Amino acid sequence: MGLVVQKYGGSSVADAEGIKRVAKRIVDAKKNGHQVVVVVSAMGDTTDELIDLAEQVxxxxxxxxxxxxxxxxxxxxxxxxxxxxxxxGHEAQSFTGSQAGVITDSVHNKARIIDVTPGRIRTALDEGNIAIVAGFQGVSADSKDITTLGRGGSDTTAVALAAALDAEVCEIYTDVDGVFTADPRVVKKAKKIDWINSEDMLELAASGSKVLLHRCVEYARRYNIPIHVRSSFSGLPGTWVSNENPQGDEPVEHAIISGVAHDVSEAKITVVGVPDKPGEAAAIFRAIADAEINIDMIVQNVSAASTGLTDISFTLPKAEGHKAIDALEKAKGTIGFESLRYDDQIGKISLVGAGMKTNPGVTASFFQALSDAGVNIELISTSEIRISVVTRQDDVNEAVRAVHTAFGLDSDSGDEAVVYGGTGR
Amino acid sequence: MGLVVQKYGGSSVADAEGIKRVAKRIVDAKKNGHQVVVVVSAMGDTTDELIDLAEQVxxxxxxxxxxxxxxxxxxxxxxxxxxxxxxxGHEAQSFTGSQAGVITDSVHNKARIIDVTPGRIRTALDEGNIAIVAGFQGVSADSKDITTLGRGGSDTTAVALAAALDAEVCEIYTDVDGVFTADPRVVKKAKKIDWINSEDMLELAASGSKVLLHRCVEYARRYNIPIHVRSSFSGLPGTWVSNENPQGDEPVEHAIISGVAHDVSEAKITVVGVPDKPGEAAAIFRAIADAEINIDMIVQNVSAASTGLTDISFTLPKAEGHKAIDALEKAKGTIGFESLRYDDQIGKISLVGAGMKTNPGVTASFFQALSDAGVNIELISTSEIRISVVTRQDDVNEAVRAVHTAFGLDSDSGDEAVVYGGTGR
Structure with a gap:
């Protein structure tokens, strides 16, 4: 039996009862012969309460x-x-990010891990302890100041420690039973996925699935750490995310659809009347990049030959909308465009799965399902293993259900997926 | 203008408004040209809430x-x-005890400071920052684990930093205007003391005055750091505690009474029927010491010649009463005594002042005042600069007022002392 890293989110340790329940689960893993390292988030609403205090002063x-x-x-x-x-009755020691050797850069509030030196954790394990590590935090290599890792930071801490300690598996305990073929709150017949490869999980995360964040999956993929996403409430086996199928399945040539993701947190900006000549798109996205805004989809329509002007649309997090508009307005003189349109009533639906590009039928079936559901498509974007469309936000739930059914993902059983509600950080 | 260390207790930073008020006061000190190091306790009830959580798990x-x-x-x-x-608009950086170089032994929950290496604080000050330091905490030299300093820990942190940084003064901000000639909640006419020497303050602290703890005064006395105890609410000058009178007064031969302290937190144990022979008292107090119990007054009555037996009484914190009784019962066979009596309805009144021993009139007046007030004396103990008696707890307030008046300590003005309520840690 080897070393296991377990991560528990804020909703799993929201109160004393939750902490005691989690403690039992950890002790069970220890009793099964594992060395156990636990990464834990802040309790329930603690972070929000601290942010509230900060805003007051x-x-x-x-x-x-x-x-x-x-x-x-x-x-x-x-x-x-x-x-x-x-x-x-079991030995345990807790460690801050700094004590656990989580070394980061100096970018406060969204630091990146640059090294993990878990000497004290190793010692604690060798002495028979269960090691408890603070998620979400580290210490800056340069200034020795305390840093936080930003969104999804605790998951990333867990995967980084698993990699540094050469763990068998990184178990991410959360308030759902695993990764589903679609959001169970929208699609009642969504099925839990037993195994998904890292690339598909990356695309799902990038497309709006909130169970695991892109950053943590990317880290696990790079260091070849299997992730097991499971519920801290039910104790059932969850979803394995890994580079190789643990069941050892042979790769197949036909498309294997992993799931349908959706995202209603984005807005769309259309830059209208851009001169259709080299360098224009570069100037637009340089202005956006300089404002440190991450964008998602980019689509450029065909230029209308009569005017020599074209439109460029892109999507970005709604929270960044104002900043992007400001940045583009400031650069209007040098870029040269007619006007800006801002639309925050959009939604994105993505179908993710291996072998999609080489199976043209997938794209056709996807569009047909949307059409049958009466959903209008505004933007389209594709990758090797994903196809995404932007629609009206009001149409998103209906669109997700239609696509889920069309690709045969609906659960055969009458059981509905269980959602426990709440998410950790 | 030199370096000032300021310490703010939990009641001064109980909420966002309190924190903002304290921030203004700190900035004022900086504007006056001082380098400022601030030691701060946890907000209001935070510590109690954390203890409550711990007890739940x-x-x-x-x-x-x-x-x-x-x-x-x-x-x-x-x-x-x-x-x-x-x-x-002023630069500030916060530091944990560990970051501030507060090095302690490894005794968790009541660690002792063994060294202070404030390199990062010096750097922060030299760069123009106000340095904010967590009170009450340090890091163990041996294990590198985080420690806490126990009761009065934040005051001790402040004095220790003041000593290590060679500060001009250590200002202890609290919720009262300073040290009074008696507890203003008991004696309405108690007067604020402008200056008191360290030895008298030590005796007052040991005798029940809660404004400053013995430990912090002792540290300041050893390193010759003047303490200025003052209110974070009123901003008035408070009480200076130092080895030398800042007004440069000449020492005088007559007794100078500093104040009357009282304490109702102690209990009395009487060991009845102890054989009056060498080694018996040692055996009793060895048993107590082995149980790590601190005792206060010890009195042995004259042996009754007819029996060859004597009684030994001592006082100790009520919280330690059970432990002491257990320890003595266990050692009964080897010590040899008849029985134990436990009494937690006692109170202690102490008169503190320089030159007391050489002025026999002081003791006489003290006993006379108690007698006039109808207060019965159960135990007596004296030092160079203090005389203490134990009475019934119900008599304590009346006794304190009587002694305060008898020694001319009552305020001439009709003003009553202001008590803001609450105490920090």
Whole structure:
């Protein structure tokens, strides 16, 4: 039996009862002969409460101090979890990100892990302890200041520790039973996926699936760490995410659809009347990049020959919409375009699966399903293993259900997927 | 203008408004040309809430994890305070005990400071920052684990940093205007003391005055750091505690009474029927010491010649009463005594002042005042600069007022002392 890294989100440790339940689960893994490293998020709403306090004392809290503040959250949950485990008669020690050797760059609030030196964790394990590590946090290599890793930070901590400690598996405990073929809140007949390869999971995460974030899957893929996403409430086997199928299936030539993802958190900006000549698109996206805005889909329509002008549309997180409009307006003189259109009533539906590109029937069936459901398509974008469309936001749920059914993903059983509600960080 | 260390207790930073008020006061000190180091406690009830959580997950939380948990409290307050200062346009950086170089032994929950290496604080100050330091916490020299300093820990952090940084003064901000000649809640006419020497302050602290703890005064006395105890609410000058009178007064031969302290937190144990022969008292107090119980007054009555037996009484914190009784019962066979009596309805009144021993009139007046007030004396104990008696707990307030009046300590003005309520840690 080897080393297991387990990660528990904030909803799993929301109160004393949750912490005690999680402690039992951890002790079970230890009793089964594993060395156990646990990464834990802050309890329930702690982070939101700390952010609220920060806003009360300062409208623009400084990054360094904001990180110092937020990391108090995991400090509380990890110490309590270690106490609860010791109360069950097993040895446990808690470690901050810094003590666990999570070394980051110096970008406060969204630091990147640049190294993991888990010497103290190794020692604690060798002495028979269960090691509890604060998720979401690290220490800057340059300034020795405390940093936080931003969204999905605790999952990334878990995968990074699993890689550094050469763990057998990184178990991500959450409030759902695993990764589903579609969001179970939208598609009642969504099925839990037993195994999905890392590339497909990356596309699902990029397309709006919220169970695992892109960043954590990418890290696991690079270091070849299998992830097991499962529920801390039900204890059932969940979804395995890995580079190789643990069942050892041979690759097949026909398309294997993994699931349908959707996303209603994006907006669309259309730059109208752009001169159709080299360098125009570059100028537009340079302005966007300089404002540090991440964009998603980009589509350029065919130029109308009579005017020599074209339209360029792209999607981006709604929260960044204002900043993007400002950046483009400022650069209007040098770029040269007629006007900007902003639309935050869009939704995106994506079909993800291996072998899609070499099976033209997939694309056709996808569009047919949307058409049959009366859903109008506004933008289209494809990759090797994904096809995405933008529609009206009101049409998204209906579109997801139609596509899910059309590709035979609906569950045969009458059972509906269970959703426990709430998400950790 | 030199370096000032300021310490703010939990009641001063109980909420966002409190933090902003304290931030203004700190910035004022900076504007006056000082380098400023601030030691801060956890906000209001944070520590109690964390202790409550710990008790929910484990009836006997482990020391290491308990310290990890509690130190989250100062992490929150110090980060918020730094943000609030930056919001006023001044540079500030917060530091944990570990980052500030507060090195301790490895005794969790009541660690002792063994060294202070404030390199990062010096750098922050030299770069023009106000340095905010978490009180009450340090890092163990041996294990590198986080420790807490126990009761009065934040005051001790402040004095220790003041000593290590060679500060001009250590300002202890609290919710009262300073040290009074008696507890203003008991004696309405108690007067604020402008200056008191360290030895008298030590005796007052040991005798029940709660404004400053013995430990912090002792540290300041050893390193010759003047303490200025003052209110974070009123902003008035408070009480100076130092080895030398800042007004440069000459020492005088007559007794100078500093104040009257009282304490109702102790209990009395009487060991009845102890054989009056060498080694008996030693055996009793060895048993107590082995149980790690601190005792206060010890009195042995004259042996009754007819029996060859004597009684030994001592006082100790009520919280330790059970432990002491257990320890003595276990050692009964080897010590040899008839029985134990336990009494937790006692109170102690102490008169503190220089030159007392050489002025026999002081003791006489003290006993006379108690007698006039109808207060019965059960135990008596004296030192160079203090005389203490134990009475019934019900008589304590009346006794304190009587002594305060008898020694001319009552305020001439009709003003009553202001008490803001609440105490920090």
């Amino acid at each position: 300062s409208p623009m809290p400084a990054g360094r101090e904001f990180d110092m503040l937020l990391t108090a959250g995991e400090r509380i949950s990890m110490a309590l979890l270690a106490m609860a485990i010791k109360n069950l | 484990s009836p006997m939380p482990a020391g290491r994890e308990f310290d990890m948990l509690l130190t989250a409290g100062e992490r929150i307050s110090m980060a918020l305070l730094a943000m609030a200062i930056k919001n006023l």
